[in-house]
Amino acid sequence: MSKTYNVNEKGYYGDFGGAYIPEMMYANIEELRTKYLKICSEEKFQKEFNDLLKQYVGRPTPLYFAERLSHTYNTKIYLKREDLCHTGAHKINNTIGQILLAKRLGKTRIIAETGAGQHGVATATVCALMGIKCIIYMGEIDISRQAPNVARMKMLGAEVKPAISGSKTLKDATNEAIRDWINNPIDTHYIIGSVVGPHPYPDMVARFQSIIGVEVMDQLKKTEGTENPDYVIACVGGGSNAAGLFYPYLDNENVKIICVEAAGKGIDTGKSAATSILGKEGIIHGSKTLLMQSFDGQITEPYSISAGLDYPGVGPMHANLFKTKRGEFISINDKEAMEWGLNLSRLEGIIPAIETSHAFAVLDKKKFKKDDVLVFNCSGRGDKDLDTYIDYFKL
Amino acid sequence: MNRINKILEEKNNILSIYFTAGFPEIEDTEKIILKLSECDVDMVEIGLPFSDPLADGPTIQESSTIALNNGMNTKKLFIQLKNIRKKTNIPLIIMGYFNPILQFGIENFCEECELAGIDGLIIPDLPVDVFKENYQSLFNKHKLLNMFLISPQTSDERIRFIDKVSNGFIYMVSSFSITGAVNSFGKNQIDYFKRINKMNLKSKLLIGFGISNKDTFNDAVSYSKGAIIGSAFIKFLKTNKIENIKNFIDQIRG
Numbered sequence: 001m002s003k004t005y006n007v008n009e010k011g012y013y014g015d016f017g018g019a020y021i022p023e024m025m026y027a028n029i030e031e032l033r034t035k036y037l038k039i040c041s042e043e044k045f046q047k048e049f050n051d052l053l054k055q056y057v058g059r060p061t062p063l064y065f066a067e068r069l070s071h072t073y074n075t076k077i078y079l080k081r082e083d084l085c086h087t088g089a090h091k092i093n094n095t096i097g098q099i100l101l102a103k104r105l106g107k108t109r110i111i112a113e114t115g116a117g118q119h120g121v122a123t124a125t126v127c128a129l130m131g132i133k134c135i136i137y138m139g140e141i142d143i144s145r146q147a148p149n150v151a152r153m154k155m156l157g158a159e160v161k162p163a164i165s166g167s168k169t170l171k172d173a174t175n176e177a178i179r180d181w182i183n184n185p186i187d188t189h190y191i192i193g194s195v196v197g198p199h200p201y202p203d204m205v206a207r208f209q210s211i212i213g214v215e216v217m218d219q220l221k222k223t224e225g226t227e228n229p230d231y232v233i234a235c236v237g238g239g240s241n242a243a244g245l246f247y248p249y250l251d252n253e254n255v256k257i258i259c260v261e262a263a264g265k266g267i268d269t270g271k272s273a274a275t276s277i278l279g280k281e282g283i284i285h286g287s288k289t290l291l292m293q294s295f296d297g298q299i300t301e302p303y304s305i306s307a308g309l310d311y312p313g314v315g316p317m318h319a320n321l322f323k324t325k326r327g328e329f330i331s332i333n334d335k336e337a338m339e340w341g342l343n344l345s346r347l348e349g350i351i352p353a354i355e356t357s358h359a360f361a362v363l364d365k366k367k368f369k370k371d372d373v374l375v376f377n378c379s380g381r382g383d384k385d386l387d388t389y390i391d392y393f394k395l
Numbered sequence: 396m397n398r399i400n401k402i403l404e405e406k407n408n409i410l411s412i413y414f415t416a417g418f419p420e421i422e423d424t425e426k427i428i429l430k431l432s433e434c435d436v437d438m439v440e441i442g443l444p445f446s447d448p449l450a451d452g453p454t455i456q457e458s459s460t461i462a463l464n465n466g467m468n469t470k471k472l473f474i475q476l477k478n479i480r481k482k483t484n485i486p487l488i489i490m491g492y493f494n495p496i497l498q499f500g501i502e503n504f505c506e507e508c509e510l511a512g513i514d515g516l517i518i519p520d521l522p523v524d525v526f527k528e529n530y531q532s533l534f535n536k537h538k539l540l541n542m543f544l545i546s547p548q549t550s551d552e553r554i555r556f557i558d559k560v561s562n563g564f565i566y567m568v569s570s571f572s573i574t575g576a577v578n579s580f581g582k583n584q585i586d587y588f589k590r591i592n593k594m595n596l597k598s599k600l601l602i603g604f605g606i607s608n609k610d611t612f613n614d615a616v617s618y619s620k621g622a623i624i625g626s627a628f629i630k631f632l633k634t635n636k637i638e639n640i641k642n643f644i645d646q647i648r649g
Contacts, residue, residue, distance in 0.1 A: 020493055022450040022519040024568055027548035165456050166446060178449050179573045185548050186571075283494045283520065284447070296468040297498030298446040 005250040011199025016316035019198035063219035075368040079378040089380030091122035097208030099126040102189035115170035116307030117149025119193030124158035134158040137176040139169035194238025195315035198286030209244025234377040237309035241379035262304035263331035273302035274331040275314040284313040305334040306354035332361040353380030398486040409621025411438035415458040417467025432485040434644040443491030452575030454626040480512035490517040505537040515540035588618035
């Protein structure tokens with residue numbers, strides 16, 4: 001078999017991935033592992049999934065040629081407009097897929113973790129849509145700094161439970177969700193929000209998000225006459241929007257991959273979330289991957305101005321892209337990202353999420369050729385970040 | 396013969412006590428082990444604290460956070476255990492999550508365990524399949540038993556597989572649960588204990604999670620070789636002196 005950057009039959013991407021889980025989770029993970037591919041490939045599932053993506057989420061999202069941005073940087077720039085999805089980001093592609101899967105597994109209760117609240121909102125939304133009970137774990141600190149999203153989840157009928165252990169942020173919310181699942185293994189499905197966690201989650205979430213890259217191929221063919229851009233570029237926290245864009249291009253090395261991580265206040269400041277550079281191999285949330293940790297293997301708290309990139313690990317697919325150098329990893333600090341929030345707003349009339357802003361800052365870091373075709377994943381809109389933008393720019 | 400297997404062969408109503416190393420105070424490790432060995436306790440599980448203990452409830456989480464804040468780490472634990480075998484012969488198990496062990500270096504870790512006289516390990520997030528493929532021979536080399544968990548959801552087929560790989564006891568998780576005390580066992584739990592007993596496994600069973608008092612201990616040991624108490628003991632240590640550990644053990648033993 002030729003070399004692949006996709007998952008192998010044992011659930012690994014190169015050295016990364018697998019399922020390092022307590023035995024109490026084994027039956028649930030094994031059920032998913034043995035059933036997800038079969039269920040997801042059923043014609044009826046596919047039809048229901050695609051109909052919802054079209055009628056409810058608003059897909060396909062446009063592949064927009066950003067003319068002023070292209071002119072400014074003297075290269076060809078396309079934006080994949082995931083910010084136009086229902087609920088304001090790509091996250092809902094995955095939650096639609098997983099709620100349909102959960103229904104087929106006979107589950108009647110959904111749990112999820114959330115950091116900034118985007119995945120929590122996307123999960124609460126599909127639970128409302130299907131009339132299924134929904135519990136969202138969110139770090140106590142995140143609850144206080146993301147009040148509008150907490151209110152959205154509550155309006156949608158979800159119960160928001162504060163994670164009060166450890167550092168009281170995303171990683172602790174994930175721990176709490178896992179503990180809930182251990183305590184409620186029969187009726188509950190856990191909708192993980194990114195390409196992280198034990199196998200098959202990284203692959204399952206990547207497949208649900210792969211609609212992003214698949215649409216790009218089709219759309220680019222119409223405008224550029226080729227399915228293949230020169231670069232695909234996305235921000236990476238856990239890595240789900242990046243995985244979705246990269247998915248159909250993983251093994252096509254003519255398409256270069258750029259992953260943009262959050263440097264926070266700077267790589268060397270101790271306040272950063274650039275996992276590929278600062279992380280070491282280890283186990284987080286059931287997956288062998290790169291993670292930020294102390295010399296002694298204690299998981300450390302990352303920092304970024306964008307709550308969505310604030311995860312101490314990275315998906316195993318991306319860890320492998322880093323180690324094999326298939327992907328180029330660039331880190332962008334808070335200041336650069338915030339400036340790009342303004343740049344994109346003023347050049348293209350699009351206010352991006354701060355996570356998304358990080359990706360665009362690559363344009364100042366790297367020189368592209370005039371004929372290069374760049375596809376950025378415009379993964380989310382900036383409404384949720386207005387308070388942060390207001391504070392930062394004194395608007 | 397490994398100290399754990401010896402106890403499993405010789406005794407019934409085994410009482411194994413878990414505590415978190417570095418809690419309540421950093422230098423309490425040896426004191427707690429020695430005090431427990433003076434009491435009617437058969438085995439001691441030393442918890443290596445981790446920042447993100449997925450399988451543990453609030454009590455053990457909190458003790459782990461305090462232990463880490465006190466400065467506990469893997470290297471320090473081995474220093475504290477250096478002379479323990481000159482002072483007690485009680486079977487000793489280290490229970491820890493896989494990431495800190497990986498960072499210490501798993502070969503180093505096993506070597507240090509052997510030097511300190513540790514008899515076995517419990518690593519909740521190291522699955523039996525991965526253990527068998529990658530680490531079993533290393534553990535054998537250092538004379539370390541590895542204890543696996545089963546839960547009410549574990550299939551008979553998988554229990555048979557675990558029983559085959561296991562060379563110590565099987566840690567039977569009493570319910571769908573993270574660690575933490577309950578007051579009594581329900582019918583579902585008793586049915587599960589009976590079901591596992593009927594399987595006639597070669598490995599001895601110890602029941603853990605949710606055992607907090609004389610009643611739950613007695614219930615547990617009527618369906619197993621023994622029981623493991625963790626959270627309830629940690630709670631005791633929060634408000635009681637190490638010298639008074641005997642009071643806690645006497646309550647359980649009745």
